[in-house]
Amino acid sequence: xxxxxxxxxxxxxxxxxxxxxxxxxxxxxxxxxxxxxxxxxxxxxxxxxxxxxxxxxxxxxxxxxxxxxxxxxxxxxxxxxxxxxxxxxxxxxxxxxxxxxxxxxxxxxxxxxxxxxxxxxxxxxxxxxxxxxxxxxxxxxxxxxxxxxxxxxxxxxxxxxxxxxxxxxxxxxxxxxxxxxxxxxxxxxxxxxxxxxxxxxxxxxxxxxxxxxxxxxxxxxxxxxxxxxxxxxxxxxxxxxxxxxxxxxxxxxxxxxxxxxxxxxxxxxxxx
Amino acid sequence: xxxxxxxxxxxxxxxxxxxxxxxxxxxxxxxxxxxxxxxxxxxxxxxxxxxxxxxxxxxxxxxxxxxxxxxxxxxxxxxxxxxxxxxxxxxxxxxxxxxxxxxxxxxxxxxxxxxxxxxxxxxxxxxxxxxxxxxxxxxxxxxxxx
Numbered sequence: 306x307x308x309x310x311x312x313x314x315x316x317x318x319x320x321x322x323x324x325x326x327x328x329x330x331x332x333x334x335x336x337x338x339x340x341x342x343x344x345x346x347x348x349x350x351x352x353x354x355x356x357x358x359x360x361x362x363x364x365x366x367x368x369x370x371x372x373x374x375x376x377x378x379x380x381x382x383x384x385x386x387x388x389x390x391x392x393x394x395x396x397x398x399x400x401x402x403x404x405x406x407x408x409x410x411x412x413x414x415x416x417x418x419x420x421x422x423x424x425x426x427x428x429x430x431x432x433x434x435x436x437x438x439x440x441x442x443x444x445x446x447x448x449x450x451x452x453x454x455x456x457x458x459x460x461x462x463x464x465x466x467x468x469x470x471x472x473x474x475x476x477x478x479x480x481x482x483x484x485x486x487x488x489x490x491x492x493x494x495x496x497x498x499x500x501x502x503x504x505x506x507x508x509x510x511x512x513x514x515x516x517x518x519x520x521x522x523x524x525x526x527x528x529x530x531x532x533x534x535x536x537x538x539x540x541x542x543x544x545x546x547x548x549x550x551x552x553x554x555x556x557x558x559x560x561x562x563x564x565x566x567x568x569x570x571x572x573x574x575x576x577x
Numbered sequence: 578x579x580x581x582x583x584x585x586x587x588x589x590x591x592x593x594x595x596x597x598x599x600x601x602x603x604x605x606x607x608x609x610x611x612x613x614x615x616x617x618x619x620x621x622x623x624x625x626x627x628x629x630x631x632x633x634x635x636x637x638x639x640x641x642x643x644x645x646x647x648x649x650x651x652x653x654x655x656x657x658x659x660x661x662x663x664x665x666x667x668x669x670x671x672x673x674x675x676x677x678x679x680x681x682x683x684x685x686x687x688x689x690x691x692x693x694x695x696x697x698x699x700x701x702x703x704x705x706x707x708x709x710x711x712x713x714x715x716x717x718x719x720x721x722x723x
Contacts, residue, residue: 344720347694352684360683417713438691439715451696478684488695489683499695507711509679509691510720 307376307574309526312389312403312519313396314577320408323389324424326382327515328431335378340436340512342558343371347509352476355548357557362471362541363550364487365528366567368521370559373573375518387574390522393498394458399448409516411446418445418504425515438508445504446514452500460492465531470541475549482531482538486524495524526576532568540564633669636702643712645705647671647680671705676717678708691720 315323330336346358346367358367372388379386396403404411410423420443425432427443434442467482477489488496498520499506505513512518532538543552550556552565570576635648650668671678671690679691680701687697692708708717 341720344691348679348681348691348720351681436720437718438720439712439717441715474684476684489697496695507693507695509694511694 306571307387308577309387309522309574310389310577312391312408313401315389315408317407319386319389322383322386323379324408324515326379326386328424329382330378331432336512337435339371339375339378340510343512344436344438344509345558347511352474352478353548356476357550360477360484360487360489361549362475362483363556363564364483365525366540366564367550367556369525369528369567369570370556370562372518372521372525376574388518388522390526390576391516391519392523393455393501393520394461397455403516403519404448409514409519410444412448413444413446413504417441417443418447420444420446420504434505434510434513436510436513437505438510444514446506447503449501451503451507452497455501456492456494456497461494461527464491464494465527465534468535468538470538472541475542475546481541486527486531494527495520525570529570529576540568633700633702636705638702640706640709643709644674645672645702645709647701647705669701671701673705673708673712673717677719678705678717680704692717 310319327336343358350356350359350361352360357363358371376386376388379388391403399412403409406422408423410420410425413420420426421428423429425444427433432444434444464482464485467485469481471481471483472479477484477487480490485491486494488494499511502514502516502520505511506517540552542549545551545554550564553563555561555563632649633647635646637644637646639645648670650670669680669682671680681689683689683697685697687699688701688704689695689697690704690708692711693704696707698704698707
């Protein structure tokens, strides 16, 4: 059974294997397909229209499947690799080992925001921005510039205490666990982390920054944590609801996987 | 360089995107008109900005050296590729130096764009100005899809 670990606890070898597998997916073009898919859903998921990947109940199962698919791609390169998670309630500084030369590389430089350290720096030649919303072809970050602080543990706990998975109108205005995790309401968890990192992470093409996967892995873990805290609260809606994915509806773009299929993450991996 | 047809380029690009549910950018930019506002909004009024969900006013200005403009686009829902949600009502077009900035209205009347997708702004003008700051002089490009 695959075990997903806290990124802070990875060995040097585990970090290198993870980074190298990502670079190999980039080299072959498979990485960019994930960026395209993500951006397509960002642009088409709307509060008053069809919505699957974001601002809707299936935000959590959609990203769970998306991460599983990415993890499987990594494992096709190096079978021992699993996705690490970034607990940003603990590792909340630009000086965290997450941003070190031997892992994701550091903050962007002043002026143009270009990341200049690590394998994902433009200068390495291995990490071009092929799927992008503007003309810049280098990875950018502005850690802590768009918003000063990452969410705190107390804010996470407040959201984990919510008992209802999701609620009408099933969008960015819902008063629910899902919408508070996503960050459109409440203390702003998921969305705020995208803004804190800055650069490509603020855009629809956010998977251009590999920290996307570590951030979403933690979001995925928070869903699992919430399930354990609220064993009698399940995914909602359970029955057909206009424009959103109900428990047993299939999700695009796969069309063969439902939220129900994604509820039990221990079928696929566990969290350490 | 004048690129008045960038939006059309975007439409063609979107139509060719394999395996995705991407609708044309003008379609996905479609915002709820006042009459189409979700009922729940009555319970959750927008936190900031002018009250109500009226379509924002057009704007046209130079901001930090960039030409930003925006206007409501009647029936802005060309290119429905696989997107069967109701898009009656109007979209809102935002451009920076003639390039389309994909924008979207949230249920509470705030706005996001493809450049700043994870934070909200009170108006299309605000979202355009934020994109100018984020672009730092770079041009918007239609999202290429490999």
